[in-house]
Amino acid sequence: MSSPCAPKYASAGDVGAALMMIDSRLKGIHAGKTGTDPEQQVMIEQFTASMGPNGADDLLDGACTLIFMFTTWLRQAHEEHDKDVIEYVVPNLVGTMRMMPRSVPSEAIPTMAGLVIAAGTGLSPNLWRRQYGDWTQEEMTPLEATAFLLAEHINRITDDPDFATRMITEALSGADED
Structure with a gap:
């Protein structure tokens, strides 16, 4: 029986725009910048303002993708070592988010953990969240x-600061070729 939250029913959204935002944050952190670069923040705000109402939904769906x-x-990667992704990744994620109270209020942590658990069990995070x-x-x-x-967790595991971005970019390029 197929779940109504199965990925095949979900919109992929604007994965490219979501990846651009995440990659920009990753590069900023690795360049040693703390906090949000004001120029970067203005650029992101201008970009999101130019998207319109459907664009914002596409960006949300892209982030969930x-x-x-x-x-x-x-x-x-965890299954190759007979480990459960939820057991090893979610506690690390929750612990890190707890150390970020200005960015991630405590009341948002269960929802964000739920997104990862949904994805870890093969469900679409955006469809799982939409039901609430x-x-x-x-x-x-x-x-x-x-x-x-x-x-960032993937980049640390692979010891490659660009691995996660490159993985998604290659997947998008492969999808474009199909």
Whole structure:
């Protein structure tokens, strides 16, 4: 029996735009910048303002698709070592988010962990979340943080600061060729 939250029913959204935002954050962190670069923030705000109402939904769906793709990669990597992705990744993610109270309020942590658990069990994070109502403004930064933290986790595992971005870019390029 197929779940209504199965990935085949989900919109992929604007994965490219979501990846651009995450990659920009990753590069900023690795360049030693702390906090948000004001120029980068203006650029992101201008970009999101230019998208229109459907564009914002596409960006949300794109971020959830990234969470699904990152979690799927992590699940496969953990299964190769007979480990459960939920057991090893979710506690690390939750612990890290708890150390980020200005970016990720404690009330958003269960939802963000739920997105990763949904993806780890093969469900679409955006469809799983949608069943609980519309996204709130307070969830936007935690959503970005979740995708960022998963990408950074993958980069640390692979000892390659660009692995997660390259993996998604290659998947997108492969999809374009099909």
